[in-house]
Amino acid sequence: EAGVTQSPTHLIKTRGQQATLRCSPISGHTSVYWYQQALGLGLQFLLWYDEGEERNRGNFPPRFSGRQFPNYSSELNVNALELEDSALYLCASSLGVSRGTEAFFGQGTRLTVV
Amino acid sequence: GENVEQHPSTLSVQEGDSAVIKCTYSDSASNYFPWYKQELGKRPQLIIDIRSNVGEKKDQRIAVTLNKTAKHFSLHITETQPEDSAVYFCAATGGTSYGKLTFGQGTILTVHP
Numbered sequence: 001e002a003g004v005t006q007s008p009t010h011l012i013k014t015r016g017q018q019a020t021l022r023c024s025p026i027s028g029h030t031s032v033y034w035y036q037q038a039l040g041l042g043l044q045f046l047l048w049y050d051e052g053e054e055r056n057r058g059n060f061p062p063r064f065s066g067r068q069f070p071n072y073s074s075e076l077n078v079n080a081l082e083l084e085d086s087a088l089y090l091c092a093s094s095l096g097v098s099r100g101t102e103a104f105f106g107q108g109t110r111l112t113v114v
Numbered sequence: 115g116e117n118v119e120q121h122p123s124t125l126s127v128q129e130g131d132s133a134v135i136k137c138t139y140s141d142s143a144s145n146y147f148p149w150y151k152q153e154l155g156k157r158p159q160l161i162i163d164i165r166s167n168v169g170e171k172k173d174q175r176i177a178v179t180l181n182k183t184a185k186h187f188s189l190h191i192t193e194t195q196p197e198d199s200a201v202y203f204c205a206a207t208g209g210t211s212y213g214k215l216t217f218g219q220g221t222i223l224t225v226h227p
Contacts, residue, residue, distance in 0.1 A: 031213070033213075033214075033215070035215075035217075041219075042203065042217050042218065042219045042220050043158070043203065043215075043217040044217075045214050045215065045216065045217075048213045048214055050213070055213050056212075056213050056214045058214070090157065090158070092215075101146045101207060101208075101213075102148070102160060102163065103148070103160070103215060104160060105150075105157040105158045105159070106157060107156070107157045108157060
């Protein structure tokens with residue numbers, strides 16, 4: 001069974017551009033979570049989607065947004081990129097609300113803003 | 115919202131020794147506490163978790179204890195091996211932060227052969 005997959009693995013963008021990151025959850029999982037891991041720091045919660053709806057949002061500006069598709073895959077969009085957005089973006093999935101909270105992570109997308 | 119503090123930030127032990135990492139949380143309604151291991155350049159991997167209706171859980175050389183009254187939980191690794199070297203993160207969720215894992219700052223564990 002495939003785990004959580006993310007694409008692309010690496011992404012290099014120029015300041016001011018937009019970045020789109022994609023995540024495919026484990027089969028059967030309906031919840032998708034996005035986290036930012038800046039170099040040397042811990043994991044900061046960005047967004048949680050379940051059954052196509054945004055359920056919770058972390059303390060990030062509105063230029064961080066996303067969505068979840070009917071097949072439960074998700075994308076994270078970052079607009080007006082800033083240098084400090086450079087980080088590893090991790091996606092995780094779980095069975096979803098009331099069915100299980102164990103979250104399993106993808107390998108991440110390394111975003112570099114130059 | 116939930117706040118999770120993790121100590122120590124770095125831990126160095128000799129192979130065969132035990133390692134203990136401690137976390138405290140702020141939201142008394144939190145009810146799920148996972149631990150993740152992240153090796154350099156790899157994804158965080160769930161290694162053990164505990165729910166609030168249990169005080170202790172063990173899986174081979176790894177154990178987690180939970181003290182709900184004091185709002186802290188700990189990871190215990192016995193008979194450490196060099197391959198245990200990694201960054202370990204604790205997390206908490208539930209209550210007002212349901213669905214959102216709040217992570218501790220991480221502990222860099224180094225096991226010297």
